[in-house]
């Protein structure tokens with residue numbers, strides 16, 4: 001399942017081995033980074049290259065935690081419904097043992113990378129789980145380094161399975177997506193990728209054009225993204241790493257967007273010293 005695939009050693013995104021660019025476009029973009037020495041390195045993925053633990057983070061929601069390997073260390077999620085499973089974001093690693101564990105949870109119906117940084121080994125996961133369609137936001141399809149054989153180009157908002165909806169809210173990338181699911185308790189879960197990132201305090205979120213390079217979105221865009229998310233009812237929010245908000249997440253997103261707009265709009269400049277006020 002790994003034949004013909006090469007990965008960027010820095011970001012972990014997969015490429016066609018035969019048509020490698022000179023530099024990984026994902027890393028060369030101002031949202032990501034090349035290694036400090038500026039040298040592009042490629043990696044041959046191997047099934048035994050990393051360990052992957054499949055951990056239940058709440059009832060019917062699993063995190064795929066990678067130990068070792070290449071890339072930025074995203075934590076893909078698998079949600080499990082009576083109509084099948086959905087993988088949101090894709091690890092930059094694959095092992096036969098992890099494939100077997102994920103397959104045991106039920107038939108995989110869709111693999112949905114929230115944005116191009118999360119492309120990972122998605123064609124390998126698709127093939128290993130039975131030619132699962134990989135959902136690619138049409139607006140961001142130009143970032144694909146390897147075109148999935150089973151690709152579902154999508155726009156806007158679409159029902160993935162009964163009770164599971166994917167929506168492109170934009171911001172971080174034009175097609176940046178979130179996936180909403182009712183959750184086992186019906187209170188609602190938002191898998192938010194990098195579209196809405198939970199902060200270390202576990203109570204607030206942020207809205208960035210670039211995470212590693214910390215380029216913020218405008219207040220207007222943060223408010224638009226938050227309003228897009230608030231169409232859904234959700235109690236918990238999980239980003240594409242280990243961060244999460246484990247209660248009251250919808251309110252947290254709305255108040256965080258208002259805070260972001262206030263700070264980026266200069267409302268709190270009086271708190272920033274040294275001489276205090278501009279002008």
Ligand SMILES: [Zn+2]
Nearest residue numbers: 008011024027
């Ligand atoms: Zn890269």
Ligand SMILES: [Zn+2]
Nearest residue numbers: 115117172194
């Ligand atoms: Zn990202």
